[in-house]
Amino acid sequence: MSSTWSTENQQRAEEVLGKYPEKRSAVMPLLYIAALEHGYVSNDAMREVAELTGLTSAQVQSVASFYTMYYREPVGKYVVSVCTSISCYLRGADDVLAAIEEEAGVLDGETTPDGLISVEHVECSGACGGAPAVSVNWELIEGLEPDKARDLIKWLREAKPEVVFGDEMQLLFGGRPSFDWGPKEIEGAIAPLPAFSPYGTAKGEKR
Amino acid sequence: MTDKILLSRMEAHPADSNTIARYLDTGGYTALRKALSKMEPADVAAEVKASNIRGRGGASFPTGVKWGFLPPDTRPRYLVINGDESEPGTFKDRMLLERDPHQLVEGIIVSAYALDVHQAFVYIRGEYPKPARRLQRAIDEAYEAGYLGDDILGSGFDLDVTVHLGGGAYICGEETALLSSLEGRRGEPRIKPPFPAIEGLYAKPTIVNNVETISNVPWIINNGGATYAAIGPETSSGTRVMSLSGHVNKPGDYEVVAGLTWRDLIYDIGGGILDDRELKAWVPGGASAPWFVPAEHLDTPVTIDDIAKQGSMIGSGAVIVMNDSTNVVGAAHRLVRFFSHESCGQCTPCREGTTWLERILARILDGYGRPEDIGLLLDVSDNISPGLRWPPAMTTICPLGPSATAPVVSMMRYFRDEVEAMIPGGHGEVADGR
Numbered sequence: 074m075s076s077t078w079s080t081e082n083q084q085r086a087e088e089v090l091g092k093y094p095e096k097r098s099a100v101m102p103l104l105y106i107a108a109l110e111h112g113y114v115s116n117d118a119m120r121e122v123a124e125l126t127g128l129t130s131a132q133v134q135s136v137a138s139f140y141t142m143y144y145r146e147p148v149g150k151y152v153v154s155v156c157t158s159i160s161c162y163l164r165g166a167d168d169v170l171a172a173i174e175e176e177a178g179v180l181d182g183e184t185t186p187d188g189l190i191s192v193e194h195v196e197c198s199g200a201c202g203g204a205p206a207v208s209v210n211w212e213l214i215e216g217l218e219p220d221k222a223r224d225l226i227k228w229l230r231e232a233k234p235e236v237v238f239g240d241e242m243q244l245l246f247g248g249r250p251s252f253d254w255g256p257k258e259i260e261g262a263i264a265p266l267p268a269f270s271p272y273g274t275a276k277g278e279k280r
Numbered sequence: 281m282t283d284k285i286l287l288s289r290m291e292a293h294p295a296d297s298n299t300i301a302r303y304l305d306t307g308g309y310t311a312l313r314k315a316l317s318k319m320e321p322a323d324v325a326a327e328v329k330a331s332n333i334r335g336r337g338g339a340s341f342p343t344g345v346k347w348g349f350l351p352p353d354t355r356p357r358y359l360v361i362n363g364d365e366s367e368p369g370t371f372k373d374r375m376l377l378e379r380d381p382h383q384l385v386e387g388i389i390v391s392a393y394a395l396d397v398h399q400a401f402v403y404i405r406g407e408y409p410k411p412a413r414r415l416q417r418a419i420d421e422a423y424e425a426g427y428l429g430d431d432i433l434g435s436g437f438d439l440d441v442t443v444h445l446g447g448g449a450y451i452c453g454e455e456t457a458l459l460s461s462l463e464g465r466r467g468e469p470r471i472k473p474p475f476p477a478i479e480g481l482y483a484k485p486t487i488v489n490n491v492e493t494i495s496n497v498p499w500i501i502n503n504g505g506a507t508y509a510a511i512g513p514e515t516s517s518g519t520r521v522m523s524l525s526g527h528v529n530k531p532g533d534y535e536v537v538a539g540l541t542w543r544d545l546i547y548d549i550g551g552g553i554l555d556d557r558e559l560k561a562w563v564p565g566g567a568s569a570p571w572f573v574p575a576e577h578l579d580t581p582v583t584i585d586d587i588a589k590q591g592s593m594i595g596s597g598a599v600i601v602m603n604d605s606t607n608v609v610g611a612a613h614r615l616v617r618f619f620s621h622e623s624c625g626q627c628t629p630c631r632e633g634t635t636w637l638e639r640i641l642a643r644i645l646d647g648y649g650r651p652e653d654i655g656l657l658l659d660v661s662d663n664i665s666p667g668l669r670w671p672p673a674m675t676t677i678c679p680l681g682p683s684a685t686a687p688v689v690s691m692m693r694y695f696r697d698e699v700e701a702m703i704p705g706g707h708g709e710v711a712d713g714r
């Protein structure tokens with residue numbers, strides 16, 4: 074076990090390793106935990122995952138580099154991902170991206186100098202019925218129009234939420250969803266990675 | 281019989297359809313009890329086969345037939361549920377996972393029993409943490425209730441289920457790429473054969489089925505395969521969740537019985553065309569599918585076979601509607617850009633071809649198109665998929681590359697004049713279009 078990790082993250086790693094018949098299969102979840110530990114998938118992070126899975130660092134690097142969600146450079150506290158695939162494009166996603174870039178003061182693929190917000194365009198987010206769709210640390214907002222997108226960026230800057238909840242953002246900034254979301258979620262994101270236990274989520278009672 | 285199968289619980293009980301209490305209260309886990317106490321595994325598989333259900337993940341392959349490919353003697357076997365859902369236009373599995381996860385969990389347990397599987401995986405795309413959380417909670421509840429784990433309901437049958445999150449790569453929805461990814465490798469498709477049923481996860485026999493496909497299994501076991509088969513046309517049995525998006529007034533997921541017309545789907549169910557404009561074209565089955573246009577297709581039936589006969593596919597059931605304000609080059613560019621971005625890069629025609637198509641479309645869009653670009657687009661497409669027919673000729677390991685030609689060929693077939701009009705120097709002298 075990588076002894077430099079927090080006890081909590083070591084426990085997370087152990088839980089993940091127990092879920093697969095072969096250690097190698099845990100490389101993807103472990104990369105998320107390593108990202109939680111380091112803030113992004115650094116070289117150290119990949120070395121530690123290699124140790125845990127019995128792979129070489131090069132093998133882990135070749136896996137990590139295949140996927141888009143393992144950020145190998147530091148990213149902002151909030152990664153704002155704007156879907157610009159076909160259904161969102163047809164419903165004005167390019168204007169949403171432009172509004173977000175302007176409000177955040179950075180271009181697609183960049184991070185604000187204070188390290189708070191990264192902006193990226195992504196392919197289909199599975200929210201095409203609620204286009205245009207945007208997510209913050211993979212917590213979704215549907216039906217986000219350009220004006221509200223600006224408000225979202227302002228809110229992130231001012232409120233700096235420690236935990237990001239999709240339901241809260243949808244209520245504040247969203248529009249028509251793909252479908253009725255049903256009950257509110259009790260867990261949210263604490264870092265720019267999918268908020269899924271055991272990779273790291275926080276529970277909270279949010280409006 | 282047009283009752284809903286998959287969405288009835290979430291529509292009747294929006295506040296708590298995802299909880300085990302509500303699931304049990306509405307007939308949940310009766311199929312599991314029935315299967316474990318009264319049926320042999322082979323009987324369960326026979327019901328699924330009799331239902332004639334065809335996979336909802338894109339390829340429409342008959343599920344019962346696929347299950348029959350498992351070699352009888354090799355163990356262990358695995359069941360892998362495909363929740364990678366990343367085909368632009370598709371958002372049905374997300375709803376099924378978030379709003380009725382127990383329906384899927386019960387389907388997994390019953391299917392695993394039928395297949396003599398003791399370890400199942402659900403591969404969910406990384407961008408879907410909320411669906412994964414909802415499913416994990418349902419799995420935890422099922423363990424607590426004794427529906428998962430060792431000696432399920434005293435039957436002697438054991439099953440564990442692991443939820444695995446992807447890392448943001450559409451190609452991992454392709455079943456062999458998914459298995460590579462689940463093994464902790466790059467998500468690169470493998471050459472078939474061997475098919476996963478023979479040599480899948482960890483080189484063991486593996487059944488890969490879509491979230492929606494397996495969510496139907498509890499109903500099939502409760503009501504009988506023949507009852508399911510009797511819903512809708514013979515070769516498109518049961519109901520299907522169609523995702524409607526783009527320029528319709530009421531986008532959303534709708535559970536329908538095959539056989540309605542496109543007019544019914546787009547105008548009645550979808551509420552008609554956004555901004556009261558004219559319908560220009562639609563993509564009938566996810567980004568990979570060749571387009572349909574009103575003059576030829578609006579009054580034709582929505583069934584797997586009717587769509588295939590007309591040179592397209594129902595795919596993942598994602599219908600993307602474009603009204604007459606749509607710039608077809610812009611739309612084709614967005615679709616091709618997706619495939620170019622998601623190409624895993626193993627096959628030259630796919631890697632190079634999709635990049636070229638994207639660039640040519642981008643320069644036409646930017647006003648720098650050249651008269652020869654019309655021919656070039658078709659030529660590059662023809663190199664990726666010789667003959668430009670449908671289903672496409674395969675020059676590649678998986679169908680992603682050939683799929684990328686569908687938007688280009690569709691655009692040229694129906695809207696060539698609009699493309700030519702965007703090219704300075706006017707209507708070109710160029711090669712044969714189709």
Ligand SMILES: Cc1cc2nc3c(=O)[nH]c(=O)nc-3n(C[C@H](O)[C@H](O)[C@H](O)COP(=O)(O)O)c2cc1C
Pocket residue numbers: 334335336337338339340341343362363364365366367450451452453454455456488489490491493494678679680
């Ligand atoms: C490029 C590509 C992407 C795919 N993406 C998905 C997907 O996201 N979800 C899915 O269920 N099937 C997807 N498929 C189809 C799977 O390969 C496979 O046929 C399916 O999961 C089998 O399940 P079914 O028989 O229940 O449909 C994809 C296929 C290709 C070629």
Ligand code: SF4
Pocket residue numbers: 451468469622623624625626627628630631676677678679680681682
């Ligand atoms: S066709 Fe494209 S995505 Fe499929 S295996 Fe080849 S390069 Fe990869």
Ligand code: FES
Pocket residue numbers: 156157158159160161162196197198199200201202204206368369370
């Ligand atoms: S196209 Fe934007 S969410 Fe699917």
